Amino acid sequence: MTAASHIQPLERLIPLPARGGAMAALEMGPGDRPVDIVFSHANGFNGRTYRSILQPLAADLRILAVDLRGHGASTLPAAIEGRAGWMAFRDDLLALLEAVADGPVVLAGHSMGGTTSLLAAAADPGRVRALALFDPVIFPAEAQGPSAPESPLVAGALRRRATFPSKSAAYEAYLGRGAFKTWAPDQLADYVAAGFRETEAGDVTLTCTPAWEASNFRTHNYDPWAAFHTSRCPIRVLRAEVASTFRLDEREAGLDADRIAIETVPGTSHFLPMERPDLVRATLTATAELRAKA
Secondary structure, X not given: OOHXXXXXXXXXXXXXXXXOEEEEEEEEOOOOOOOOEEEEOOOOOOHHHHHHHHHHHOOOOOEEEEOOOOOOOOXXXXXXXXXXXXXXXXXXXXXXXXXXXXXXXXXXXXXXXXXXXXXHXXXXXXXXXXXXXXXXXXXXXXXXXXXXXXXXXXXXXXXXXXXXXXXXXXHHHHOOOHHHOOOOHHHHHHHHHXXXXXXXXXXXXXXXXXXXXXXXXXXXXOOHHHHHHHOOOOEEEEEEOOOOOEOOOOHHHHOOOOOEEEEEEOOOOOOHHHHOHHXXXXXXXHHHOOOOOO
16 A cells, blocks of 8 residues: 555545636645646546546646536536637636645646646746646647537537436446446546535536537637647646547647657556556656756
8 A cells, every 4th residue: 555545535626716716636745845747637527537547646746636616515606608718618728727826837728627727827938837637629720610510529519418316326327338448446436426416406417518518519710720829838638549539630739849749658548647647657757856947
């Protein structure tokens, strides 16, 4: 048993008054050291989903696994009509860093959380020491905006069952099925624990509503390639081999290879962190030792 096994995660609700609410976070690691890593989740998930992946690092690193706007226990407003898209996630993350970080940190994330981390690093390079991105959503310009074709992910999100009799019923319904078929049982249990809340009727419902999840699939309003160029820190990207959301389109050839490393991981799907937690932990450990360029 490692020392990290004795460090119990702490559930926090961090006020961000300028953003209209509070961001929830699962804190792991020594509370007497500065924050090392802030980890952001994929669309529809929550910070606790990644607990078993991140917890073994807690003996040496202080980590916040956050709930983005409209997810988990965060209370930041999640209005769909007239929303400005993923830039709100970026600005929430920067406000969080201002509230909790004593200096530059590692930003890390999966899927939408990886993209959000990249956008934050580009907007305020001084706050970010390095980036570790796990199959981030990197689309070309023609795949974004109101003229882009509707993603099938939107329809899938809107069909998602929102309510179950209990969390245990939700867990049993998901186990070994669909998107969760490559997940370990403890990963699924953590997702369900923070992904559902009790209702007045006595059942449980998703903390990220199907409508909000679908809205996130609809509102890509950013230029990820510009963010790569604008950022100043070292970046490590692990990309899925199958059905990756990181569309290279040969544009990676224009990136600074001394600063930005992109690796496709054999045998992985978009759920790369769940499938290769060992590689994710090794990447985070190595990234935490890097320093941003002046």
